[in-house]
Amino acid sequence: MLYLDTAHQSPLATSVRQALESFYQEANAFGGPKPVWLERVERVRARAAAFLGAAAGELAFTKNTSEGLNIAANAIDFAPGDNVLLIEGDHPNNAYAWLNLRRRGVEVRFVKLGQGVADASLFAPHMDARTRAISLSHVTFHAGHRHDVASVGRLCRERGIYLVVDAMQSVGVLPVDVKAMGVSILAAGCHKGLLVPQGLGLLYVDAALTELQPVYLATAGLARPPADLIANPNDMALREDAGRFEIGNYNLADIHALDAALDLIVSxxxxxxxxxxxxxxDRLIERMDALGVGLVGPRERARRAHIYVLDLPVETWIGFLAQQGVRVSPERDGVRVSFGLFNTPDDVDRVAGIIAAGLQAPVSA
Ligand SMILES: Cc1ncc(COP(=O)(O)O)c(C=O)c1O
Incomplete structure (x- = not known):
């Protein structure tokens, strides 16, 4: 097939599959060398943290983006009447994590995106003394906007509020530097740009934000886990690093996969x-311009990344493209084409040729 759907998930790279197979082989042959696996967890944690511009102690492993966003929303000591700013129409998982705080009296303010991408000037007019956080996607799944997170980060720092970023779409595709962007908390899953099967997430928590507290508690989050494995109610001090947000065993298979994926991406x-x-x-836009097919999201290079939504009616075109062996996603405003490191210019020419043919012989539902 012609795979143009990295924004949905990445196909499994051969080297990542081999890493998974060798993990399963070890588990099968030895019943699991858990201490060895846990050493590898720490090595991969350090690598993944460095990949985001963070220290190892600033990275927790989670299950997915939503878990990270929920940890973020619940770690902030909101008081009734505080508010958080989100972008209207952003990923629903970024909205629900915060909307769920309404029962604690937190106000969720949806800011309209309008033309262009989000930057500090979009949020500033909606802030007041009770604004405690802004949460937004780095790259939007529905139209491929690449928001100016660094400018929002500067605004948040000036106002002393938290910046939470959903980097699900950008990590592994664009450089993500949490320090340069001024991010307080970043959440991402690993199954798109990071080339890992579903079930592993990364959560960056700025080391300086020691006031952030986990809602869930398990032995893993304790500074001094009881050696006798009997819970000690008199010593429940939390770890100081991002490990305080982790609970229970890891998705060890996916962490092994992430190691191999990082090898590939870094190479x-x-x-x-x-x-x-x-x-x-650039090539897709040129081809679509020539065919008179509009682009839903931004055209300027600085404002886009790997996601391009074509202004074609979804009901008719998704079926047609699937019949032609093209894998894309239906989106709210059109057909989403998204690229990964494995795609080639020829892939663009092929999909453009297929769309040209569909336009010639109008596509029917
Ligand atoms: C911006 C964004 N956030 C979150 C998700 C998914 O969240 P989760 O990793 O919790 O499944 C997606 C897509 O699947 C996404 O595009």
Whole structure:
């Protein structure tokens, strides 16, 4: 098939599959060398943290983006009457984590995006003394906007509020530097740009934010877990690092997969991956312009990444493209084409040719 759907999930890379197979082989042959696996967890934690510009102690493993966003929303000591700013129409998982705080009297303010991408000037007019956090996607799944997170980060720092970022779409595709962007908490899953099967998430928590507290508690989150494995109610001090947000055993298979995925991504270079998907985007825009097919999201390079939503009626075109062996996603405003490091200029030409043919012989439902 012609796979243009990294924004949905990545196909499994051969080297990542091999890492999973060798993990399962170890489990099968030895019943699991758990201490060895746990050493690897710490190594992969340090690598993944460095990949985000963070220290190892600032990274917790989660299940997915939503878990990370919920941890973030519940770690902040909101008081009734406080508010949080979100972008209207952002990923629903970023909205529900915060809407769930309404029962604690927190106000959720949805800011309209309008034209362009989000930056500090979009949020500033909606802030007041009770604004405690802004939460937004780095890259939007529904139209591929690449928001100016660094500018929002500067605003949040000036006002002393938290910036929470959903980097599900950007991590592994664009350079993500949490310090440069001024992020307080970042949540992402690993099954898109990070090339890992579903079930592993990354949660960055700025080390300086020691006031953030986990809602859930398990032995893993304690500074001094009881050696006798009997809960000690008199010593429940939390770990100081992001490990305080972890509970229970890890998704060990996926963490092994992430190690191999990082090998692949780092060997190519994240800046090269960004350049590559942008060049594929340039080519797609040129081809679509020639066919008179509009682009739903931003056209300017600085405001886009790997996601391009074509202004074609979803009901008719999704079926047609599937019949032609093209894997894309239906989106709210059109057909979503998204690129990964494995796509080629020829893939763009092929999909453009298929769309040209569909336009010639109008596609029927
Ligand atoms: C921006 C964004 N956030 C979150 C998710 C998914 O959340 P989760 O990792 O919790 O499944 C997606 C897509 O699946 C997404 O595009």
């Amino acid at each position: 190519v270079g994240i800046a090269n991956i960004e350049r590559h998907v942008l060049a594929l985007g």
